[in-house]
Amino acid sequence: MEVHRTESAFSGPVGRLRSIVQRAIDLLVCIILWCAALVAAQAVREVFVFVPGFVPLAGESPEGFFTFVGSASGLAVMAVLLATGAGSISARAAVRRLVDGVGLRPAGTVQQGLRWVTVGLAAAVVLAAVAELVVSLPGLTSVRAAEDPRYVALAQTPNLIRFRFGLIAPAPLEELLFRGPLLALWLALLASQSRGGWASRRWVRWSLMAPVIAASVLVFASLHTMGGSANVAHAAANGLITTAVTLWQRSLFPALTAHGLYDAYAFTWP
Numbered sequence: 001m002e003v004h005r006t007e008s009a010f011s012g013p014v015g016r017l018r019s020i021v022q023r024a025i026d027l028l029v030c031i032i033l034w035c036a037a038l039v040a041a042q043a044v045r046e047v048f049v050f051v052p053g054f055v056p057l058a059g060e061s062p063e064g065f066f067t068f069v070g071s072a073s074g075l076a077v078m079a080v081l082l083a084t085g086a087g088s089i090s091a092r093a094a095v096r097r098l099v100d101g102v103g104l105r106p107a108g109t110v111q112q113g114l115r116w117v118t119v120g121l122a123a124a125v126v127l128a129a130v131a132e133l134v135v136s137l138p139g140l141t142s143v144r145a146a147e148d149p150r151y152v153a154l155a156q157t158p159n160l161i162r163f164r165f166g167l168i169a170p171a172p173l174e175e176l177l178f179r180g181p182l183l184a185l186w187l188a189l190l191a192s193q194s195r196g197g198w199a200s201r202r203w204v205r206w207s208l209m210a211p212v213i214a215a216s217v218l219v220f221a222s223l224h225t226m227g228g229s230a231n232v233a234h235a236a237a238n239g240l241i242t243t244a245v246t247l248w249q250r251s252l253f254p255a256l257t258a259h260g261l262y263d264a265y266a267f268t269w270p
Contacts, residue, residue: 029083029094034102034180036075041173043068048169054161055153101187102180103252116249120257123245127238127262134234142230150226151270159268166267171259178220178239179246179255182213186247213243238262 046065048054080091089097099105107113135142154162189205192198217239224235242255 025082026089026094029079029089029091030098030101032075032079032082033094033098034176036072036079037098038173038176039068039075040072041176043072044172045165045169048161048165051161051164053158054165055156057150057153057165101184102176103183103187103246103250105251107251107253116251116253117257119245119249120254121261123241123254123258124261124265126241127234127258128265130237130241131234131262131266134230134237137230137233140228140230140233142228143226148227154267154270162267163264166263166265167260170263171256174220175242175246175252175255175259178216179242179252182209182216182243183246183250183252185209185212187250209247213240217243 043065046060046062046068049056049060049062049065054060079094083089083091083094107116134140157165186205186209189208193200193205198204217236220239221232221236224231238259242259245254245258246252
């Protein structure tokens with residue numbers, strides 16, 4: 001009996017430790033896959049260098065495209081090997097978990113898809129209206145188009161290519177990087193609420209979400225200083241609006257729609 005008790009006492013902590021390690025590895029697999037998605041999103045931007053008539057806006061190059069594609073492939077292979085060798089879930093299950101966590105699961109019904117498109121269109125209109133409002137606010141400065149190297153490059157690029165670039169190039173990377181983790185945290189808190197866990201109270205959820213949202217918006221805005229303080233203010237508003245629609249709809253697709261449509265408009269008619 002003493003031997004049995006000793007073995008049970010030993011196997012219990014070891015089993016719990018093994019479970020913790022496997023969960024940590026599973027989380028690491030999802031993070032690596034998320035990084036692979038971010039790098040692949042940057043490759044989408046770089047691919048425009050192969051479009052005749054496109055003038056690079058921010059150093060896009062063929063070398064950059066192949067580098068990002070190779071890096072994304074390497075990260076994906078790393079995640080698969082880690083999941084196969086040490087994880088408790090398969091690589092396919094990790095991909096599904098990531099897709100669900102950052103809100104990239106396709107609409108389940110036509111009605112849901114139409115609602116996401118409608119919300120995205122409405123948010124794009126709001127973004128355009130805020131852009132016009134911000135420019136007129138006193139105390140905010142903006143860089144003239146002739147002095148902004150991005151707009152100089154845009155002026156040399158045909159309108160149709162500008163529209164396509166704005167529609168599909170910037171939004172995926174920025175939404176995956178900034179709004180994706182926010183949605184993952186929000187869904188995790190809602191899951192805890194449904195289980196009656198520690199996040200079942202609204203004030204607990206929002207006391208966690210508010211500072212994270214603020215930090216995300218501030219970092220996002222700080223990356224848009226090239227166009228002057230007016231561009232920073234609009235980027236902050238952009239971050240708040242796209243965060244709101246993402247958390248509201250529990251999907252990244254409305255924010256992708258709004259961000260892509262607004263950038264297409266802004267790049268085509270700067």
